[in-house]
C-alpha cells in the first residue's frame with residue numbers, strides 16, 4: 592500500500608427533505624449570498640428550485656440565478672457566472688443539479704478570486720489555491736462531483752474537455768442528498784449514472800499497487816451493491832430504498848475512499864471525455880462503450896486485476912487469468928445491456944467515429960503515453976477505440 596492523505600471535508604446530509612437545509616448550512620458557513628446554479632429545467636419542472644429558493648429566503652440568503660447549464664458544460668457559462676458573482680459581490684455558490692451544474696459552479700468558484708483567465712487552471716498554467724465555497728443539492732447520482740475535488744469543463748475553442756483535479760480546493764462544503772429528487776430521472780440517465788459510478792471504481796481498482804486488500808474489498812463491496820440495486824431502480828424508479836443505495840454508491844465511488852493507498856488509472860475516462868467533447872453524448876453512456884473495450888485490451892496484456900474483479904464480483908470460476916478476465920467483461924456487458932446501456936459506438940449513435948481525431952486530441956490533451964495501470968501509446972488507444980466499434 593502506498594502512503595496517502597485522505598481528507599473528504601464535504602458534509603453530507605442525506606435523506607428526506609435534505610434540500611431544505613440549504614439556507615441553514617450556508618448560514619452556518621457565514622455565507623449570506625450565493626449564485627444559484629441549475630441546468631436546463633428539470634429542477635424548475637419538479638418544483639425543486641422553488642423549494643430551494645424558499646429555504647434560502649427563509650434563511651435570509653440573497654441569491655442570483657444562473658440557469659441553462661447544459662450537460663458536458665462549456666466555458667461560456669463559467670465566464671457568465673464569474674461575471675455575475677463579481678457584479679453582485681456574491682460570497683458562495685449553490686449548485687442544484689448533477690455533475691454538469693456542480694462542475695460549472697466549481698469552475699466559477701475558482702475563477703472569481705483569480706486575476707487571470709479561469710481556464711489557466713484547466714490548462715495546467717496555474718493551481719487553484721483559493722475558491723469561493725460551493726454547496727450542492729444533488730439531483731442525479733452519477734458523476735460523484737458532490738464529493739470530489741474535480742471539475743470537468745469543455746473549452747469550446749478546440750473542444751478540449753479537461754478534468755481539473757484538486758485535492759481539496761474545489762470539494763463542496765456540503766452536499767444535500769435526497770433520494771426522492773432522483774425519482775424523476777429518465778431511465779437512460781439513471782443507467783448512465785450507474786455506468787459512471789462503476790467506472791469511477793474501476794479506474795481506481797485497476798492498479799498495479801500491491802497489498803491494497805482493504806481498498807480492493809471496499810471497491811468490490813460498492814460494485815456489488817450497485818449491481819444489486821441498479822435493476823431495482825430501473826424497474827421501480829420511485830423505490831426510495833434502492834434510489835438511496837444507488838445515490839450513496841455514487842458518492843462513495845468517487846470521493847476517494849476506493850482509491851486510498853494506490854496508483855489509479857483513468858484512461859477510460861480520458862478516452863470517453865474525447866467522445867463526449869466531440870459527439871456530445873452522455874458521459875456514462877460513453878463509458879459503457881469504451882471501458883469494456885479498455886478492459887478487453889488489458890485482459891490480453893495485464894489480466895491480473897480484471898481476473899480478480901471477475902472472480903470476486905461476478906463469481907467467475909476460471910483458473911486462467913485472461914480467460915477469467917474476459918468472462919468478467921462479458922458479465923459486465925450483459926449487466927450494462929440489461930440496463931439499456933449502449934455497448935458499441937453504433938449503439939451510442941455514432942456510426943462512423945473519427946478515431947484518428949479522437950486519438951490525436953486524447954494524446955494532445957493527456958500526453959504521448961497515458962495510463963496508471965498500463966502505459967498506452969497512440970497506436971494502442973486507437974486499437975481500444977476500434978474494439979468499441
Ligand code: NZQ
Nearest residue numbers: 630631632633662663689690691730733734736739741775
Ligand atoms: O439540465 P436538466 O434539465 O437539469 O437535466 C439534466 C441533464 O439533462 C438531467 N437531470 C439531472 N437530474 C435530474 C434530471 N432529469 C430529471 N430529474 C432529475 N432529478 O440529467 C441530465 C444530465 O445531467 P448532468 O449534470 O450532465 O449529469 P451527470 O451528473 O452525469 O454529469 C455529467 C458531467 O460530469 C462530468 C462529465 O464528464 C459530464 O460533463 N464528470 C464530472 C466528474 C467530477 N466533477 O468529479 C467526474 C466524472 O467522471 C465526470 O467526468
Ligand code: ZN
Nearest residue numbers: 734787790860
Ligand atoms: Zn465519470
